[in-house]
Amino acid sequence: MRLTDADGFQEPSSYDSGPEAGPSSFGLDGVVGRPMGITNGHGASTNGYSNGTSGPGCGPHQPSHTRKASSSSIARVNLPGTTLYDDTFVDREEFVRLVIQSLRDVGYIESAATLEAESGYTMETSEVSKFRQYVLDGAWEQAETMLVRLGVSDEEGLWEVRFLISQQKYLELLEEENTTAALHVLRNEIAPLDVDPDQLHSLSSLMMCTDVADLRQRAGWDGVSGSSRRRLLSHLQQYIPSSLMIPPRRLSTLLGHSLQYQRANCLYHNAPLSLTSPNPKSSFTLYADHQCDKDKCFPRVTTTILEGHVDEVWAIEWSHCGRRLASAGSDRCAVIWRIGPETDSSIRTYSAEHVLRDHTFPVGYLAWSLDDSVLLTASEHTIKMWNTKTGMHIRALDAHNDTVTSLAWLPDGSGFISGGLDRKIILWDADGKQRDTWGTTSIRVTDLAITPDFTRVVAVGMHYLASLPSSGGNGRGESVTPPTGGGGAHPHNATNGSTGSENRMIIYDLATKQTEASIRLDGELTSVKISYDSQFALINQAPDEIHLWDLSTGRIARKFTGQRQGRHVIRSCFGGIDGNFIVSGSEDGNVYVWHRDTGTLLEVLTGHGAGSVNSVTWNPMNERMFASCSDDNTIRIWEAPEVQEPILTSEQDLEETAGKGKGKSRERWDGEGGSNPRPAPL
């Protein structure tokens, strides 16, 4: 509000309107801004500052003339124009009022007053301050009257605010155990508003509450002494023009938007950046635009190559603790690798802790139990359970009669689900007892995943078309019946393949096993992963595409292209601190990384030998490490090239000489001259 000239700041009579502005912060947590009713030195005023922090010079007993004396010496600065700078869109009045609000919020009361005096802008009018105080004091009638004066005029808005106020009144009376008065409010104020009968019923049922605690619990309301009036205020404020009553912590909100924007534009973002809580590691500063240094944050160099498999490595999975890595493939072995705790990759030790043999066929899938004590392997139609501590075989599960293609533990660790090309989906207990089954589904499952929120199973596979008796037109032009499912992989089948080949993503409700959605997709589907927030499914779709599906809408949210996938089972995953990277293997032997929200291809990482990179897995405990596995029989560990903690530098130098003796060396990075990374022996 710009004061008119008549409100000249030197005039003590009109001066009151400025400093009377009340608290601009009323955090819902109730920590900030308790209604302390501190007068600001103006004897008659009861609605002074209530920031909860009485800054120096504004205590209740401060002589009133102190403030007046200091403020009246401030000369009003008259500036041309209305914007903050000549060439910006930012309105100066808006900006200054937000600054005043922030100053008051943190307790710089004098500075705020000075700024008001110097700029001639006030944070808000005395009416707004009064309204706030009426609500906080429970002066409902005055509050309602004031709302009209503050511009709440449309029918709907008035109805809403009346209801909100009456509801609060009603609850407060119940809290006082003044049932008669509460009933009066219910009958004479709330009921005439024609509220939804259910809502009215639930309100009236609160009459039956046994005590105050019961009332608060059932109403989801924390009483007069809690934050309920502040909550009400924030609800009511939505009906008042924001130019009159600035939304709480407005400047901070705007800076938060700026942070979000910067983070969204940081393609290599992989550093902690908290919006809501103080984080000592947060790299966000107001002084400069945020940008992650891709050399420091992003794992793009191979620091170790794990050798030991004697044939193609097809599957790879980190344990939940991030210290162990399981790998498996066509050599019919699964290997549990232990990764040393050293943060410096040059001295870190790797060992093949257990080699899980006894598979009759190649191993295509791995799944760690929630506590990492059990590893599941899938080899053709058999699931095997292994003790990861001893490496001993626990038992084999033989309920599938065709290849088991996927294994997923329940989010609570109480069991797991298996899916197979026999169209079965089976739910097992953690000890391997069959608990439930989906029966025979409509697809030969090629992969499945459970959403972390425990609500859905997303399965992909080849749609099963029941064999039709040769009727009518079936024979027409079909001297050759194309293979279904994987048919897309064969160019010479493509002519007829379109009719027979059908692939689907099916979203099941986990609790009821009902199909929520069944979506036909073109091309072979080989991998499905779910985002951390359970909203998206990441699906590899031959040829050459990866799609991000929004599970709630059943639509494609993003496509990622660049990698090669035609004939093979290629898997992808989410990665990075916010799950904002998409990583995938590829038949061209490279690892591909995209920025999830923009779809930008960030990196094509070379290093693996001939053949496909079959799978990738991001370390769940280290956002700067992932692993990939390949037809070249090896596993590569990818990390950011620089050690993060500068403290380590001196140790690092010391270890460097010692490290060489142990056969661990820093030249494990590829792409730097001819130095070959040394394989860790099996």
Add this chain to the structure above:
Amino acid sequence: MGMRYRQYLHGARIYGCSQCKTHLATIHSMISRAFNGQHGRAYLFEVVVNVIEGEPADRQMTTGNHTVRDIYCVKCGTTLGWKYDRAYEPSQKYKEGKFILERNLLVDVQ
């Protein structure tokens, strides 16, 4: 070579490997039943899936000289028949690129 799932066929009648039931061919893809293999009657198919092809070799057959490859089940490795790479007799050219499966090594599967 990378990881691959076996292919699955659909149709009125599906022939699979008698050892491991892996899908191999459908009746729609059958060209002729009038062939003989090492184990008796054999069928000629336009398309066969889930087989590994061996090295080419020239064989003298009742209908003349042919270049053929043995074919094996991709899962269990059983020899199932052969594939014609080349027929030297012009009248036999129609067999090129086609597959022979021995009837006694097949079972009906779904």
